[in-house]
Amino acid sequence: MTPASPSTGWRKPPSSRAAGCAAGTAAWPPWGLLHGDPGLAALAFESREEAYSKFRTRWATNPDLLAAVTVTDFPAAFRLRLQPGTDFPAVRARYENAAGVDRIVGRRCAKDAPVGGLQ
Template structure:
């Protein structure tokens, strides 16, 4: 599960107050670590996010030239315990100040092609991402 943090200049409505503050970041980390569904929490700074982005898009030099580490948001990556509801954690995180958006990545994969199409046709598609509401 990923929780992306507000940075200056973000267009997310929840980030109108600007970059996440240190107290907000600490509060978010404590909230994530305090949830029984969460096994571990890791902070990813902009440089780490850039390195990951660079590896993921190494075959797209134009995109890499147009993107810098300052374009990357900081985030928290939470490992959710087996059988726990990661979407509930993502939803709760989105309610806190300084959060731009949170994702349940397992849900995104599960709702991808072809199972996502089947779920949509059956009317049982899950919500996997949650816009930040805090600030």
């Protein structure tokens, strides 16, 4: 994932063309909405290339599966960590119909897990 600023824990998409954004990262709706949310402890952007690379590493022993997928099968995504006590259903409700949001998937991770789960 894109490196974080050590003081903030927020990882911004690396360029204005990230995930199909033509106008600039700050104008990409999910980034602008999420960056200002006080219920989020951390936010990380993962490009489709990063997701594909992780997939290839994780499934390296399954050549048939690797041959069946390409980088275009993976979406760019934001990985979030909620502040303690933040209600996930409320977060989902705030963003599920926002421009640029295709799907929201939630799961519990260990407190010491990296943002977005496995690296």
